[in-house]
Amino acid sequence: MSHEAFTKPAPTTPDSRIWRLIPHLEAPGTVQMAIDRYLVEQHQLGLMPATLRFYTWSPPAISLGYHQHQYPDRWQNLIWNGRALDLVRRPTGGRAVLHQGDLTYAVVMSGLSGSCTQAYQQICEFLIQGWRSLGIQLHYGTAGRGYIHNPNCFGTATGADLVLEDGTKLIGSAQLRRGGVILQHGSMRLEPDEDLFAQVFGTEAFAAIKLPLRRGEDLIQLVINALVASAKNCFHVDFAVQPLSEQEWEKVYLDCD
Numbered sequence: 001m002s003h004e005a006f007t008k009p010a011p012t013t014p015d016s017r018i019w020r021l022i023p024h025l026e027a028p029g030t031v032q033m034a035i036d037r038y039l040v041e042q043h044q045l046g047l048m049p050a051t052l053r054f055y056t057w058s059p060p061a062i063s064l065g066y067h068q069h070q071y072p073d074r075w076q077n078l079i080w081n082g083r084a085l086d087l088v089r090r091p092t093g094g095r096a097v098l099h100q101g102d103l104t105y106a107v108v109m110s111g112l113s114g115s116c117t118q119a120y121q122q123i124c125e126f127l128i129q130g131w132r133s134l135g136i137q138l139h140y141g142t143a144g145r146g147y148i149h150n151p152n153c154f155g156t157a158t159g160a161d162l163v164l165e166d167g168t169k170l171i172g173s174a175q176l177r178r179g180g181v182i183l184q185h186g187s188m189r190l191e192p193d194e195d196l197f198a199q200v201f202g203t204e205a206f207a208a209i210k211l212p213l214r215r216g217e218d219l220i221q222l223v224i225n226a227l228v229a230s231a232k233n234c235f236h237v238d239f240a241v242q243p244l245s246e247q248e249w250e251k252v253y254l255d256c257d
Contacts (some may be wrong), residue, residue, distance in 0.1 A: 027056050053105070062099070064087065067093055102188055126227060129233065130226040136211075191209070
């Protein structure tokens with residue numbers, strides 16, 4: 001796994017108007033979850049500002065909600081394109097998510113008041129605005145009666161999730177709260193493999209998102225750019241781009257062991 005050198009030191013006295021933006025990172029699911037836990041811990045200690053990051057999972061993985069203990073045994077032995085799928089537990093709640101052909105966002109912040117639903121809506125506004133700038137209208141979902149018994153996060157849509165005009169779920173999100181610190185991360189389904197999705201959940205995946213790409217333009221980077229711009233507007237902040245430092249990588253890897 002490659003990563004960039006740390007270009008700026010993280011501020012020791014975080015300015016709430018300057019958030020950290022960690023560049024897009026591709027890594028195994030255990031590493032991604034360790035990074036999210038590390039960011040929560042550091043923000044809770046006052047050693048790191050609020051942070052936004054985007055990442056993808058390699059190899060593809062199924063992430064389980066923190067309290068999700070029932071799932072098919074076959075999930076432990078799934079193969080796709082000659083690679084075994086990882087099975088990873090998230091620090092957040094919710095149902096299982098297949099991470100293949102998706103992009104994950106994570107927000108670590110504090111200072112929000114109100115209920116969990118209100119916090120979701122305050123954070124999700126940057127997702128709604130960002131996707132609207134790409135021509136995609138999103139709305140909050142409504143959980144069906146079978147939500148608790150459905151192992152597939154994308155099989156139902158709660159009030160914390162964002163759906164397309166036809167009700168198809170595009171973004172599933174989950175939260176962890178520690179004191180006044182919130183971690184909210186979620187999966188955005190961009191180009192799911194229909195056969196793999198059916199193999200995992202026994203149902204069809206919805207068609208890939210169609211966005212007008214210019215020649216040579218990358219879909220993931222297009223989405224990230226739109227969401228970073230909308231996050232600046234929604235949270236009234238600027239971003240300092242700061243990849244993980246070598247010291248931070250050491251702490252993350254210790255958490256993975």
